[in-house]
Amino acid sequence: MVDISDLSLSLGGQQILSDVSLSVERGEVVGLIGPNGAGKTTLLRALTGVLTPDAGTVVVDGETVHALSSRATSRLLSVVPQETTVSFAFDVRSIVEMGRTPYRSRFSPPTADDRKLIEDALERTATDSLAERSIGTVSGGERQRVLLARTLAQDTPVIVLDEPTASLDIAHQVETLELVCDLAAEGKTVIAAIHDLDLAARYCDSLVLLADGTVLERGPPETVLTSAHLERAFDATAAITKHPVTGSTNVTTLPSDSVAFDTREGGPPRVHVVGSGGTAAGVLARLAAAGVDASLGPVTATDVAAETAAQLGVDTLTVDPFSPLERTTVDALERELAAADVTILADLRVSVGNQLLLESLADAPAPVFLETTPFTERNAAGGGARERYERLRDRARAVSDDSDSLVRTVRRVLETRPPSPPADGSRESTHASLDSIDATD
Amino acid sequence: MTRPSRIFAWSLCLTALLAGVVVASAALGSVSIDPVTVAMAILNAVVVPVGLERTGWAVPIVGWTVPVVALEFAPLFAFDVPSAHQTIVADIRLPRIALAATVGFGLAAAGTVMQGFFRNPLADPSIIGVSSGAAVGAVAVIAFPVLVPVGLRPAAFTTAVVTAFLVYAIATEGGRTPVATLLLAGVAIQAFLGAVISYMLLHSGESLREAVVWLMGHLSNSTWNDVALSLPFVLAGVVILGAYTREMNVLLLGEEDAHHLGVEVERTKLLLLALASVITAAGVAVAGVIGFVGLVVPHMMRLIVGPDHRILLPTSALAGASFLVATDTIARAGPAEVPVGIVTAALGAPFFLYLLVRREVHAL
Structure with missing residues (x-):
């Protein structure tokens, strides 16, 4: 579904990504982990066409992303951003409606399809009760769900999330990631940068450990999350155990x-x-x-x-x-x-x-x-x-x-x-x- | 109420308000005329194209002499209005009112676009130096008519558009134009052009007063010719902007988000900037630097109708037209006429401060 090959990118003269190759199957949930400055966000921005790489290609569903128009790209990839500046007073429904932008022609009113996708998205993310409220008045967790709803309305085969749980409380973290996994089960491909290694291990089918702009390890959580890998990537000492409740890999930093x-x-x-x-x-x-x-x-x-x-x-x-x-x-x-x-x-x-x-x-x-x-x-x-x-x-x-x-x-x-x-x-x-x-x- | 019907209802209300303000404005002046007569006189001035007529001119094209044809207009109504009143309303007051409405319409629309574009509540139509550019052209023509033997309006319009393009070119690097750079480049260029204008004023001699009045923004001695120069640019510009209101909404989320939602960010930014600059230039070139309309009116309308540009753009434009017609009426109603720019600032600034103190306006 997503094929990144030999991607290199520098910003302001500094090499951020070097020779990153990564391929993701349909329906897979891939977690991007790594220390601050490893290039996770840059990789996501190159993937979505915001940044143009110096070398290498990104192919999504058979199309080379950097050769496509924004409109065509936005029908393949939707993004839940890390932070959205909300210094304006759009209501929640308008924000979710914006997810339909890539499909609508300039003057036509929303079609029945558009409206159904918008309502479904509001319902699935439990934001329908907020629909008439201004985005400026909802909490950080609710805002994240609204952006997820916008992504659902955008209805793309690939969903990219940049730190989707960073501003959420524990209940909403789990709720958000459960929803993301449900979407993957329905055939969406999910690529997410996740800071929390335990959550990454619990919800991702496979992890990509980035360090210094290269892929250090790629595979199932239990093979990627080892003390040796984490020490190399994070320069930290960590004990790796199985979580007694979830049974997933658990990382304890010492x-x-x-x-x-x-x-x-x-x-x-x-x-x-x-x-x-x-x-x-x-x-x-x-x-x-x-x-x-x-x-x-x-x-x-x-x-x-x-x-x-x-x-x-x-x-x-x-x-x-x-x-x-x-x-x-x-x-x-x-x-x-x-x-x-x-x-x-x-x-x-x-x-x-x-x-x-x-x-x-x-x-x-x-x-x-x-x-x-x-x-x-x-x-x-x-x-x-x-x-x-x-x-x-x-x-x-x-x-x-x-x-x-x-x-x-x-x-x-x-x-x-x-x-x-x-x-x-x-x-x-x-x-x-x-x-x-x-x-x- | 659904969105289309809301847009329609608001536009209808504000068009009615504009009509009321226009009639009231045309009724006021050294000769008071009753509003009914004014309304009839205005309707009498409405003409519609009825056919083609030969102009008596001809141009030779590849050996043939082709007569030039023009649209033939005829009045639509023929109400019985005293001819003196008809002349006062249609030939003296109405051109000025129409120009005020045109300029106000354009400045408010351009201001709305710039505030959304820069996501900055301080943005106004001249934020990237359009007004300063126009002022350089205009003051050069006024102060040195021998050195710059061109029409004031074309000169002002040209320098305004050139300045906007220059600021855009300076701020663009590698196909991207960060709005923060654009803002700073605009500030720097405005400061530089300010110096140029001051220098020219210092050496303008006899024409100093004329130059200063132009800089303050005025609508006196307006003719239908001014309206004909300005209106096509303003109207076409706002209509095209109207087609991009959805993109403006999405751009409010940030440029990266807008890209993810399928907006060609750089192309849209260029288009919005170009249209807003041309509209502003068309207004400023005929009326001088009129401040505050483009800043206050969009804020006022955003409080009333919300941030959605699909409704904000048309309502701001219509409200801007009413606002400038009303303030220009005040400017010419006093014992001595003052430039309208003084009135807009004198009324607009306290009102804006009132909104600020009430915390009604704090962001976009």
Whole structure:
């Protein structure tokens, strides 16, 4: 339906797009993502014929856009602009009626077809109740829907949207994009620049990641939205997970100081995480984003931490739910611990079944405790378990209740690591270093 | 009410208002004539073409002598009006009133177009230097009749149109004419032409007074000949503009939106600018610089009928005609006649301020 090939464009002597090629099928919803200044809006403006490219072609439905008149182009492509200056008082119906401009001859009154399309467009976008109101008096969300209605009245095979949800509240964002997807299901082709990566992943069939005026990646959301791609395009650290409710790809941007682990000789630091639930899942996402080689376990396979680990490609030691810890599992855990530089205990829950774990963890390297809830709420194995946990906690290299600063804490622990692995009698000195970490934190 | 019937109803009302103002204006003056007599005298002056007549001139074309023919006119009505009154109304007052109506009609229409085009409430017909251009031509002819031996009106019209074209050419780059650049180029050219006019005035000697009166805008000593010079341009211009009202509406959304809705933006802009400039030039060349009509009347009508150019353009034009006929009547009704430009500004500016203070006018 839309074929962009080798498009290059410069504005004011600056190269904005270089060799952009992109082809979009009928009925597809394609999301254009990328950092500010990547060239998303410029690409859309070149696509709609507002800007003339230096090189390359845009072919829509077999027609070369830049060889067509505005009238012919506007019968192929309709546009929902990012912002419309509304310093005038047209009523909503007049604005929607303007969508019929490309089809009307100079003096003829609107035909029955025109009128039907206008009424349908008002109805589908739920703007019919606003029809007589002045466009200047409706809210930002309503105005966006009015512009969408104008697009519907224009009745073109391709719909282009520039940040259609930027000024909308969450309910209207979803409503607008649902409508856009319905239109695609009816055979319209949709190309939209979308800032919100989660919405882009949820509603687009395919994403185009633009950076520095070139297409970095193109494909289904789950292949385009990866930590590596996002770091290259946005220069940001992001954890990619599946959204628990919608099941679509979810992007969580993390504080940028969680990056920059110096890759020392011998590869990235290895961190083993013991724990479960959301806390452990958050820890894994942050570690993965920071380039740490993480492992997890033991944990039940259905735990959210295990699911997150699977998405992130983290080695996981899984156990069956409600069964006591087996010897093989303990052996595997001890192998992981032996290979690790740091151990993180993320809101570790202790039950009768897994309290043996605490024995194995007694020699864990550089234990870091992340406690967002007090241990008493996490302990189901009585006083003995509590004592062992306390002993373990005494040799902690750091204790924290803040997930966001965790990567920083791990880095400090690695930097202040004693030259030789701590011997049994080194409790005093490790405790001292814990104090120093707490003091600087 | 549907849109076509609204346009028709408003146009009818404003045409009736114009007729009323014209009759009232023709009745007023040093000799008062009762309105019924005036109306009859005006109707007596209406002529219709009834046939062709030979003019007594002939031109040789490839060996043949072809007689020149012209339309033959005959009066449509023959009401019984005293001949003195008929002369006063038809030959003295009516040409001036017709010219005022023509110029007001054109300036208000051009002002409407310019405000929409620039999406700027301050825009008026001379925003791209048309009036300054006309003034340069006119003042040159008045001040240096020996150096510039051409008619005042053709000179003013030509310099006006040339100035508009110059501003457009300066602001155009690579096939695009950004309105902001156009606006700034217009301001700069107007400032420069202002200097030229001031210099010429300084050296105009005896003709200074005549030049200043022209610059203030006046309709005294108007003849049917002036109307014949101005009316065709104004009428044709406004009729063609009428065909582009839908494009003007869409352009109000912004040029990019207009492109997306199928308007050939640059071509339409050029056409609108050219038409508005020619209409303004045709008015200014015969009547001098008459300010405020093109600014105030469109604002007033926008408050009443809304921003839709399909109704705004015809109603503004008709209201502008009434406005200028009425203000010119005031200008000549006093003990000493004043240039009409003084009256339009003296009445228009306070009214505009009143609208501003009431916050009726704040944007387009």
